[in-house]
Amino acid sequence: MVGGASMSFQIIRKVSSRGEVRERILEVSGEILRIGRSVSSELRLEDLSVSLNHAEIRLDEQGRYILRDTSKVQATYVNRAPVEEAVLCHGDVIRIQHYLLSVSQPDLSGPFVLAVEETPRTQIEPSLALMPKFQLSGGRWSKGRIASVLTLLVLVGSILALALEKREVFMPGPVSVKHSKFAHQCEVCHASMKPVWNFVGNAACQTCHRSDILSPAHFKQEVALSPSPLCASCHLEHKGQKVLADVPDTKCVQCHGDLKARDQQVPDIAAVHSFTNDHPEFAVSRSRPDRAVPLRVRLNDKAQLKDDGRLKLNHALHLELEKDYLETMGLKPLTCSECHRIDNEGRNMQPITFQRDCRQCHAADLEFAQLLPGRSVTHGRQPAAVRQQLVEIFSTVYLQNHPEEAKKPEHLRWIPGRRLPGQPQTEQERYVVDRQAEAEKILFSSKIRRCLKCHFAESPVSDLPPSASENRAMSSQVATREKEEARALRLAASPPSLSPNRDEKDVGRGNNGTNDESDKSGKNVSVYPIARATREGMDVFLPNMITLDSSYTSTLPSPGLFLIASVNVPVRWLPYSRFDHQAHSALPELKAKGKGNWCVACHESAPASRKTEDVLLPSIGLCRNCHMEPGGAQSSCRSCHNFHVPKPPDPLASVPHQSDPNVASP
Amino acid sequence: MGTSFLTYRSGRWFWISSAIALGLVLHYLNYQSRAVAYGGSAEGLLYGVAGTGLIVVLMYLGIRKRSYASATGTLQGWVSAHVYLGLLTLLLIPMHAGFRFGWDVHTLAFVLLLVVILSGVVGLFFYRNIPARLTRYEAGQQADKIDPEMGRLLSDMRALVKDKSDALVQIYKAEVATLQHRAPKGWSLLLKGQGSDLLALRSADLASKVSGIPPEDQAAFQILSQLLLKKAQLEVNLLHQMRLRNALQAWLYVHVPVSIAMVFAVGLHLVVVFIY
Numbered sequence: 028m029v030g031g032a033s034m035s036f037q038i039i040r041k042v043s044s045r046g047e048v049r050e051r052i053l054e055v056s057g058e059i060l061r062i063g064r065s066v067s068s069e070l071r072l073e074d075l076s077v078s079l080n081h082a083e084i085r086l087d088e089q090g091r092y093i094l095r096d097t098s099k100v101q102a103t104y105v106n107r108a109p110v111e112e113a114v115l116c117h118g119d120v121i122r123i124q125h126y127l128l129s130v131s132q133p134d135l136s137g138p139f140v141l142a143v144e145e146t147p148r149t150q151i152e153p154s155l156a157l158m159p160k161f162q163l164s165g166g167r168w169s170k171g172r173i174a175s176v177l178t179l180l181v182l183v184g185s186i187l188a189l190a191l192e193k194r195e196v197f198m199p200g201p202v203s204v205k206h207s208k209f210a211h212q213c214e215v216c217h218a219s220m221k222p223v224w225n226f227v228g229n230a231a232c233q234t235c236h237r238s239d240i241l242s243p244a245h246f247k248q249e250v251a252l253s254p255s256p257l258c259a260s261c262h263l264e265h266k267g268q269k270v271l272a273d274v275p276d277t278k279c280v281q282c283h284g285d286l287k288a289r290d291q292q293v294p295d296i297a298a299v300h301s302f303t304n305d306h307p308e309f310a311v312s313r314s315r316p317d318r319a320v321p322l323r324v325r326l327n328d329k330a331q332l333k334d335d336g337r338l339k340l341n342h343a344l345h346l347e348l349e350k351d352y353l354e355t356m357g358l359k360p361l362t363c364s365e366c367h368r369i370d371n372e373g374r375n376m377q378p379i380t381f382q383r384d385c386r387q388c389h390a391a392d393l394e395f396a397q398l399l400p401g402r403s404v405t406h407g408r409q410p411a412a413v414r415q416q417l418v419e420i421f422s423t424v425y426l427q428n429h430p431e432e433a434k435k436p437e438h439l440r441w442i443p444g445r446r447l448p449g450q451p452q453t454e455q456e457r458y459v460v461d462r463q464a465e466a467e468k469i470l471f472s473s474k475i476r477r478c479l480k481c482h483f484a485e486s487p488v489s490d491l492p493p494s495a496s497e498n499r500a501m502s503s504q505v506a507t508r509e510k511e512e513a514r515a516l517r518l519a520a521s522p523p524s525l526s527p528n529r530d531e532k533d534v535g536r537g538n539n540g541t542n543d544e545s546d547k548s549g550k551n552v553s554v555y556p557i558a559r560a561t562r563e564g565m566d567v568f569l570p571n572m573i574t575l576d577s578s579y580t581s582t583l584p585s586p587g588l589f590l591i592a593s594v595n596v597p598v599r600w601l602p603y604s605r606f607d608h609q610a611h612s613a614l615p616e617l618k619a620k621g622k623g624n625w626c627v628a629c630h631e632s633a634p635a636s637r638k639t640e641d642v643l644l645p646s647i648g649l650c651r652n653c654h655m656e657p658g659g660a661q662s663s664c665r666s667c668h669n670f671h672v673p674k675p676p677d678p679l680a681s682v683p684h685q686s687d688p689n690v691a692s693p
Numbered sequence: 694m695g696t697s698f699l700t701y702r703s704g705r706w707f708w709i710s711s712a713i714a715l716g717l718v719l720h721y722l723n724y725q726s727r728a729v730a731y732g733g734s735a736e737g738l739l740y741g742v743a744g745t746g747l748i749v750v751l752m753y754l755g756i757r758k759r760s761y762a763s764a765t766g767t768l769q770g771w772v773s774a775h776v777y778l779g780l781l782t783l784l785l786i787p788m789h790a791g792f793r794f795g796w797d798v799h800t801l802a803f804v805l806l807l808v809v810i811l812s813g814v815v816g817l818f819f820y821r822n823i824p825a826r827l828t829r830y831e832a833g834q835q836a837d838k839i840d841p842e843m844g845r846l847l848s849d850m851r852a853l854v855k856d857k858s859d860a861l862v863q864i865y866k867a868e869v870a871t872l873q874h875r876a877p878k879g880w881s882l883l884l885k886g887q888g889s890d891l892l893a894l895r896s897a898d899l900a901s902k903v904s905g906i907p908p909e910d911q912a913a914f915q916i917l918s919q920l921l922l923k924k925a926q927l928e929v930n931l932l933h934q935m936r937l938r939n940a941l942q943a944w945l946y947v948h949v950p951v952s953i954a955m956v957f958a959v960g961l962h963l964v965v966v967f968i969y
Contacts, residue, residue, distance in 0.1 A: 076838045100833040102923055107849035108916040109923050124842070151844030155872040157928060158840050161935035163879040163942045170949045177954035185798060185961060196797045197965045199732060266731045267793045277728050284727055300726075 036060045036084070037138040038070055041145075054138070060084040062123065063097075070141065076101075076124045084115065084139070092130075092139055094121060115139075200265040216264070226259035272665075276301065279664040302662040303655045308647050311600045312679055321679055326646050333640045337483045337592040342636040342643070356388065363626040363633070373609030378598050381406050385481075392477040395466040399424060410471060410478075410588035417463040418443065425458050471588075483592040598680045600644055604667045699821075701773035710777035714784055721788045730791030732799075732966065740789035744782060745959065748806075751779050752956060755949070776817060783810055802962045805955035809948055816944035827937045836934040839927045846924045847872075853917055858910045861917055864902065868921060882936045883943055891932075895925040 036055040041048055055069045062070040063081040072081065078098035085093050092115040096103040104122040105113045115121070121128035121141075129142040153159075188196045194211050195201065202210045209215045216231045236258075261278045262271040282289050283299045297307040308328075312321040313335055324331040345361050353360060366384040370377045381389070386406075393403035402420055404413050422443035426432055432441055432455075441455045452460075470477045471484075478484075611617060617625040627634055629645040636643055654662040699707070717740075724736045731737050754775045758768055765771075786803050794800040834842060847869065854861040878885075899918045906914045 076835060076842075104849070107853060107920070109919045122845075124838075125845070148841055151840045151847070155844070155847065155869065156840045157843070157872065157875060157931055158836060158935065160875050160877045161879060161882060161931060161939075162877075163883075163939040164877065166877075168946075170946055173946065174950035174953035177950055178957045181798075181801065181954055181958050181961065198795075198797055199799055199966060200793055200795055200797075263729055263731065266729060266791070275729055277726070281728055 035138045037140045039142045203271045204269050226257045232258040276664045336596045338594040342633045362624045369608050374607050395469045417466045421459045421462045484589045485592045698769045698772040706773045706777040710781045744785045799962045802958035809952045812947040823937045830934045833930045839931045858907045
């Protein structure tokens with residue numbers, strides 16, 4: 028209360044209702060009048076542009092009415108001038124947004140009167156309006172026009188690419204390196220339009236590629252999927268592969284992950300998804316007497332795993348030979364590489380041959396020095412042929428020691444092997460037969476162990492079922508058996524001396540000590556026609572395995588002796604696989620094993636192996652030490668397996684190809 | 694408080710899209726482990742068909758948002774689905790291609806899709822952040838009311854200077870001329886400054902003119918200065934607001950046209966792959 032002045036405000040508002048403008052008077056008591064949009068304001072201005080608490084009018088101690096702007100960010104005008112605080116006088120006009128508040132106080136003791144008027148909204152001249160000028164406008168570049176231009180660019184670009192023969196822009200991916208030469212000629216492969224889910228047909232591939240490699244080898248084996256997949260289903264073109272031959276493992280796993288699901292007729296083959304995780308143990312092939320298909324034996328199947336080779340090979344003995352013993356022979360201690368040599372391609376091991384790998388130590392086993400120093404028989408011949416060679420050797424020696432024989436008249440001259448029926452045995456013949464028998468005792472004895480140090484003897488005829496090795500020999504050489512029989516028959520029917528050319532040849536070999544018939548002929552079994560021999564009254568050995576000392580006599584009437592069993596040393600244990608011995612030998616950790624003995628790092632059991640039947644291949648677990656995913660050496664399917672093999676390898680092959688003169692049988 | 698389209702119905706489309714994405718990833722991992730992934734394989738075609746379907750659904754938003762009478766779900770739901778399903782294509786299409794790209798029309802279609810999605814993400818970012826900032830500026834004055842307010846200020850200035858010296862009239866006329874010749878600057882607003890220094894410039898300008906004002910008009914000049922500065926404040930406020938409002942619009946100049954070009958490129962891709 029100040030000076031007895033009234034402390035009330037009177038607000039006069041013009042209200043428009045039903046076309047009529049009426050005045051509404053509002054009395055407000057108190058010392059302060061709050062103006063704003065808030066419902067607590069005594070003078071409420073509803074427009075949203077007005078602040079909640081826009082301004083207030085207060086009566087001060089001097090009796091003046093003070094207007095104070097409380098909006099902070101907006102403005103309150105008094106007589107067109109923006110003010111923060113102003114003393115109101117009669118006749119002043121307050122403007123808050125588009126509200127005009129006319130001040131009047133007719134009586135100083137009366138209420139402070141505010142006439143509120145809402146002015147029509149001012150429309151600024153369009154040229155002065157700023158908002159349209161600040162608004163985002165594409166002008167010519169409306170969204171629709173931009174879209175049209177972009178679309179047109181894509182279209183024109185595509186047409187240009189077609190016109191400029193840049194067809195790679197339409198390809199779903201670059202072509203492989205080899206096909207890039209005709210990458211722009213789609214029609215070379217895509218002769219006709221096909222749905223996207225169809226592969227290019229094989230005919231397109233066979234235009235350039237030989238058709239004989241197109242039939243996958245292993246589909247011809249035990250697994251027969253029908254139909255065979257198209258070339259393009261595995262060799263994925265336009266899919267980012269630079270070399271199409273690099274078929275990813277996933278393509279192999281597509282079938283081998285679950286072969287049964289692909290075809291119920293396939294045999295039970297373990298599911299494979301990766302080498303690291305679930306690849307089965309390696310398997311080798313063994314022949315089965317009752318089945319045409321060889322038996323697959325995994326390396327972890329100790330009961331079935333057996334080397335069917337018929338060579339008495341003792342790895343441990345070879346590696347443990349006494350140093351002194353070797354020095355007497357002028358040799359250093361034996362290492363693996365003394366016998367096992369990598370082939371010219373640096374991948375596989377060459378087949379062991381007597382001439383190259385064994386002769387250096389075993390040359391004396393072909394000799395009969397007690398009888399005739401410096402002479403030896405040819406390695407690789409069957410006993411019957413050895414007997415023949417001995418006759419030739421001793422006949423030659425006799426003639427060399429008796430030069431008077433050459434001076435005799437021709438009708439009196441002794442010709443080895445020639446004796447007329449009914450005539451008694453001559454002195455010369457006795458000399459030859461006696462020494463031949465003595466030599467045979469040395470060579471064929473199981474006690475002295477020359478031939479039988481390494482080889483098994485077997486009867487040409489057996490009542491027992493054929494052993495695995497026999498079966499292998501028979502199955503692999505059935506085609507050559509008839510020829511061998513015919514040859515043996517000719518030998519048996521004609522005296523040795525009646526084959527002068529052959530005599531000279533064989534004797535010559537025997538004399539110079541370098542002959543190895545098996546190495547030259549590629550045959551390690553010759554089957555004497557035992558039935559024919561028996562019919563002709565020949566004396567033959569019948570026991571399956573012969574103890575020569577008990578049965579061998581020098582009076583054997585015919586060349587129908589025992590047989591040296593086929594050695595059947597496999598050429599390759601895993602013929603379908605690819606392995607690089609040379610690359611592995613270069614590994615530092617293997618080199619550390621010492622020159623020649625790096626094999627032992629993988630073939631761990633070799634130094635302790637004393638039996639021929641031991642299979643010395645490393646297990647898959649050992650390979651996985653290095654070949655693993657991720658981060659290890661490569662372990663893709665193709666790093667070991669071949670797919671397109673025009674002529675599948677024989678898993679039981681133990682005889683080198685005859686047409687290759689450099690490779691001979693062990 | 695209203696619900697954002699991102700959290701529409703407790704994030705229904707977020708969860709649906711996440712579930713689909715998870716399923717897709719698991720399926721793809723399985724698919725890739727047992728086969729070479731590419732667009733023409735059975736799975737690749739499945740992804741392709743699903744991706745094409747998604748693009749159709751995403752493009753339908755342009756029609757749906759203009760169909761006020763449509764009963765096919767709420768617009769907020771459609772926008773929510775548009776956002777999350779749009780992000781899903783970022784996964785689906787590379788899976789269709791086996792994550793292999795090159796310099797070809799097929800990759801062009803994906804690149805355009807990528808531009809559409811990225812512009813959409815930018816738009817999403819703007820819609821999440823700009824409205825709050827815009828509200829702060831609108832507290833000063835809403836943009837659509839700034840021009841009328843400035844009109845009143847000009848009217849006040851004109852009334853103030855009409856019986857004053859030429860110096861004051863010239864100041865008023867110069868202000869009007871400045872407004873009249875102001876060039877459109879919608880796009881440049883996005884890149885350039887926000888005119889924060891406008892007030893300082895105007896103050897300095899007025900301070901330089903005070904000496905040329907006759908003494909009898911100094912009081913009027915002070916009022917005119919206050920009006921001019923008030924107008925400058927409004928102008929700065931408008932600049933801020935319009936910059937933010939323009940940002941809410943600008944991303945659509947990429948999103949919409951590129952999406953149309955992308956649809957054309959997808960069509961081209963389909964034609965090419967089905968020819969060979």
